Amino acid sequence: MSQRDGPPSGESGLSPNRRWLMDAVYPLIALAFVVVAWSLVTNVLQPPAYIIPSPGDVLDELVARWDELFNNMVSTARTALLGLLLSGVLGISAGFAIARSKTLDRLLMPPIIVTQSIPKIALAPLFVVWFGFGIVPKLIVVVLVTVFPVLIATRVGVSSVQRSTLALVRSMGLRSTALVRKVLLPASAPHLAGAFRVSASLALIGSIIAEYVGSSEGIGVVLLTSIGTQNTALTFAAILLSSLTGSLIYLAATAFTHIATIGLNPSYMEVQT
Template sequence: MDGSTPSARPRFELQRWLMHPATRPVWLLVLLLVLWDLAVRVFSIPPYLIPPPAAVVKQLVAEWPMLLQQSLPTLYATLGGFIASAVIGVPIAMWIAYSRTVESFVYPLLVFSQSVPKVAVAPLFVVWFGFGIVPKVIAAFLLGFFPVVVSTVQGFKSVEPDVIDLARSMGANPLKIFLKFRLPQALPAIFSGLKVSVTLAVVGAVVGEFVGANSGIGFVLQRATGTFDLPLMFAALVVLSMMGVLLFLAVEVVERWLMPWHASQRHDLQATA
């Protein structure tokens, strides 16, 4: 039996729940909302510049069915661009990591492609592919592709050559070396790139919707901007942020499922124990 009294146990459990790592972002969000509301009231900011949080919440509740429906095209474009980034980016990164010749040719072109503003080239995708989902997927892909490549290249280059030499001396074939040594060593970096990529893919999908679309959260943002409906604009931004957070958490869940052995996962388990 422990030394705590029965009356102290509920208080301890409440304190433990309040300080749980999963609830800390909620308290930070509440604090930011309070500061937002205080700033609007203290500085007398007019609603046409920054709406109060209550107006945004009211609009979010009132327009939730519409916002949920409009978020689906954005979600589809985001997932399409993100999956394309992973499927194309990881093999190209492996190709770059294993060949200095390929790296010298391809890597500068990738860096150059990132210096081109996506908003500037997005209208070309509409001209080439029309007003369907394809231009949005391409815009999401272009924004999410580079982080996957950079992180994956660094992951595969971080494998110690001595470990590979030891595996070869013990008779391991190239496939076994890849599956047992190279890939596990590179997985943390790959998932770091994927988590950055999935959030940038959301931005890319919205950029594609800004250029030419009649649906999606980007279309809602454009319509709200044209009518100066700031509460609707902020409500759409909230939905967009929620989408990015949920996709990020989904990638993180897959990461924890595939890498329970990694030091970061063991640290998380110890912290929550």
């Protein structure tokens, strides 16, 4: 019996449910190691609480100020999700337009690339001056942080469709909307899946950055306030809650892109065959 015909070994032989369980367990093990190491540092070295609080102090702060932290986290997450949705719409639309037009590609891509080298936190105060305090400047920052991966992925995916495929589907009578839905969007789906996960991981960061300079609510405001008052336990609690929320957004984006890719690819495969 050849090696290929032998029984599967390692994680490749696990059932999907077991593999999913292992994927969930590994991060928990890593988190446990971090907490243990953190506890050892605070117990052995005993640094001042305003430098490194103990895990117990952080947990106490998290419980005592849960309502405040939760409400501010909801505000930050709401801005992040809305900005992520807008960046998806804008990135896909612009990516399609640029990929289908060499003129737009040459005209728009250079300034788009240049904007990525500008620190977004430097632009945030300008947006506050232009649009005032509120959700608009925060949304703009989130979109600027998250739209680029989506745009590039769409551009690459649409450009990857061969001209022979386009000629074939046009000969079958597909035009405009049907062409996008049955060919171009499915071809871009694998690229968009990875890009959207990257953007999802950046969305919360963009929202917090925007709150640093132009907001009266949000977890970014809590972070600034706690740092200013040297309440490091509250800072750690806000960071912990932000990390958990960011992980949930990333997992939700991963599930969404997985379902969307499976739903879109069959129509593309039908055309290819």
